[in-house]
Amino acid sequence: MSAKPKVWIARKLSDATLERAARDYDAIINMDDGLSSADEIVAMSAKVDAIIPCHSEHFTEDVANRLDPRLKIIANHSVGVDHCNLPALKARGIAVTNTPDVLSDATAEIAMLLMLGAARHAVKGDHLVRSGQWDFWSPSFMVGKQVTGARLGIIGMGRVGQAFARKARGFDMEIHYYNRSRLDPGSEAGATFHETIESLLAVSDFLSLHCPATPETTGLMNAERLAQLPAGAILINTARGALVDEAALLEALADGHLAAAGLDCFVKEPGGNPAFAEHQNIFMLPHIGSATTRTRDAMGFRALDNLDAFFRGDTPKDLL
Incomplete structure (x- = not known):
């Protein structure tokens, strides 16, 4: 033998x-x-x-x-x-x-967690309660962005992108997507196809990245593209950190153009970007999308x- x-x-x-x-x-x-x-x-x-x-x-x-x-x-x-x-x-x-x-469903679950956490101030809220600083309430306290019925843009409608879209439909979200090629009608399931990323950005209250990191997609979400998102939009990334220009993201969050971000991946891994820790409107996880x-x-x-x-x-x- x-x-x-x-x-x-x-x-x-x-x-x-x-x-x-x-x-x-x-x-x-x-x-x-x-x-x-x-x-x-x-x-x-x-x-x-x-x-x-x-x-x-x-x-x-x-x-x-x-x-x-x-x-x-x-x-x-x-x-x-x-x-x-x-x-x-x-x-x-x-x-x-x-x-x-x-790993499509597990990663899509993390994208949903990040989207909800970023939209509803999960980092700040957890800190207030955990630190014993929650001593105030009013109708204007911790007001976030509603996911239900919002427009969701997806870049990369492969297996994970489609799994995320299926879950987002449970929140009655309006699904838009950009992909290298258009899906067949059955796979689209009513989602709106955009021939350009720029067209997609304009209608994305939430934008979720699900494309691979390649020389062509490195720095995909740069300052110019982030500026094309609607004011108050939220960026979600469970794909690869290289897709996002992290300095440009910080600037877009600091000037208020973006409301928040949910990130499971970073340019530097392990470790992430230390500058992100200063921003409670960045909900972060240590690249655990498939960790079930x-x-x-x-x-x-x-x-x-x-x-x-x-x-x-x-x-x-x-x-x-």
Whole structure:
């Protein structure tokens, strides 16, 4: 019987995922769950046939060029692959997969949480009660922005964008979207398609980002585009931090053009932007959009499914 393929699991994944990996592969598991440097990734590539990384492991062009020929596949435990230089990895003959489909609802739930929290002063309200400073009430106290019936703009109407739209319809929101291509009528479900981002911005009381980070979308929401949102609009980002010009966002919040923001991702991760902490109208979470037990199990199993197919000699379902 041939030896099992050797796999490095670069972060501590769900218990169910690790149990399956240990059963089916010769698995090296980073139980310490710490970040690995570029040199550590390169060194590990000489010891394994496959790597299951998260978005926290960066396969830059330099790293890709230094990977050992033994490494044959990178089965990402993520949907986004902006941490991977795909052309450089392809040139080395290394297969790359991701985990689409399985985290759409969990991420859409976080987008809904951020939208509601940003609209209704969740940060300020929690602080007042928790700190014992809540000693006042009036009809003008903590008045926020109503979500029900508002116009929601979505940039990126893929799996997560559509899942968010379905949930937003429960609040009777009017759905507008921009996408690289228009959806079929059944998938649109009554949403209004906009051929340009600028057209979408003009009608977005709330704007939610659900597109990947690419060279074309980096800094997508810059000062010019933020200014095109209606006064008092709220920005939600559960996609990638690179989509937002953070300095421009701070300025738009400081001058009152934007009422609030809800952010689950940042240009610098981990850590975020320290300047955001000064603003109680920014509701923040530490990039936990897919962090439910069910979704983490599904992501891990999807990555392993891709490995199983690859080592059987089949084309992985999620080959990029």
